[in-house]
Amino acid sequence: MTIETRTIQPFPARRTAVVTGAGAPRGIGRRVVRKLLAEGWSVAAADIDGTAVEEFAAELSAELPAESEQKVIGVGVDISDQASVDAAFARIDVELPQVVSLVNLAGIPSPHSFFELTSEIWDRVMDVNAKGTLLMTQAAAKRMVDGGVGGRIVNTASITALDGGGTFSKTGYAAAKAAVQGLTRGFARELGQYGITANVILPGPIDTDIMGGTLTDERKEGMSANIPLQRVGQPEEVAGLIAFLVGEDSSFVSGTSINVDGGKHMH
Numbered sequence: 001m002t003i004e005t006r007t008i009q010p011f012p013a014r015r016t017a018v019v020t021g022a023g024a025p026r027g028i029g030r031r032v033v034r035k036l037l038a039e040g041w042s043v044a045a046a047d048i049d050g051t052a053v054e055e056f057a058a059e060l061s062a063e064l065p066a067e068s069e070q071k072v073i074g075v076g077v078d079i080s081d082q083a084s085v086d087a088a089f090a091r092i093d094v095e096l097p098q099v100v101s102l103v104n105l106a107g108i109p110s111p112h113s114f115f116e117l118t119s120e121i122w123d124r125v126m127d128v129n130a131k132g133t134l135l136m137t138q139a140a141a142k143r144m145v146d147g148g149v150g151g152r153i154v155n156t157a158s159i160t161a162l163d164g165g166g167t168f169s170k171t172g173y174a175a176a177k178a179a180v181q182g183l184t185r186g187f188a189r190e191l192g193q194y195g196i197t198a199n200v201i202l203p204g205p206i207d208t209d210i211m212g213g214t215l216t217d218e219r220k221e222g223m224s225a226n227i228p229l230q231r232v233g234q235p236e237e238v239a240g241l242i243a244f245l246v247g248e249d250s251s252f253v254s255g256t257s258i259n260v261d262g263g264k265h266m267h
């Protein structure tokens with residue numbers, strides 16, 4: 001470790017953010033990709049739906065000014081699979097500038113009730129939400145350490161992790177998202193020596209298609225009743241928080257959990 005890693009390092013002008021979960025058209029991931037591009041980052045838009053992110057990246061590339069040094073690529077990856085993660089980063093290494101940040105947004109819900117929670121469902125929910133966050137972070141952090149200017153990790157839990165169940169999911173999801181919170185604290189503690197911060201966001205109900213478009217207007221109204229702001233959140237409201245945590249202004253914020261839930265869960 002050098003002294004430099006313990007000082008505030010400016011980010012290089014050409015730098016890459018890796019954003020997982022960018023395949024869903026109405027998801028939070030796409031909002032984050034657009035926001036980080038607008039803030040000067042090159043972006044790897046990653047998702048298990050490789051076709052969706054490649055089409056999305058092609059659309060965004062066409063919008064960049066011809067003289068732009070920024071790049072955006074779509075990367076198909078199953079975050080729960082080590083070989084797939086390795087292949088994704090091998091491509092990112094070749095096609096994009098230095099990786100300085102990682103936004104772990106890819107996740108799956110688990111609406112199964114306690115007695116429906118089979119061993120197979122448990123394994124998949126833990127594999128994607130928790131192990132996927134670990135594998136992506138190990139790959140990205142290795143590159144951040146090699147880059148020598150620190151980095152940013154932003155993970156995604158849910159207020160469900162605090163409440164033991166919620167709008168989309170029950171016990172399995174609550175446990176997996178609580179694991180993401182624990183992982184984040186471990187990352188913050190172990191990676192801080194390299195100037196890498198790690199933080200976790202806990203969204204409340206956000207208007208995306210995570211439940212396959214089942215969030216009807218009637219259901220949204222019902223859910224809003226116990227939210228002080230009296231509405232569900234929009235993906236861009238989560239993207240704004242993530243952009244702050246990914247940016248240079250959050251250089252001394254690490255290991256923290258931030259709710260983005262309209263005041264639903266106060267602690």
Ligand SMILES: NC(=O)c1ccc[n+]([C@@H]2O[C@H](COP(=O)([O-])OP(=O)(O)OC[C@H]3O[C@@H](n4cnc5c(N)ncnc54)[C@H](O)[C@@H]3O)[C@@H](O)[C@H]2O)c1
Pocket residue numbers: 020021022023024026027028029046047048049077078079080104105106107108109128132156157158159202203204205206207208209210211
């Ligand atoms: N929308 C909400 O209300 C809400 C609330 C709390 C937490 N969250 C969390 O926020 C994150 C984003 O939520 P969203 O609403 O945008 O979800 P979404 O369902 O719209 O998008 C999730 C994306 O993750 C991708 N994905 C799933 N498994 C993957 C895998 N194995 N490898 C790579 N990609 C994979 C999906 O293809 C999809 O594009 C998730 O982690 C979710 O659990 C969402």
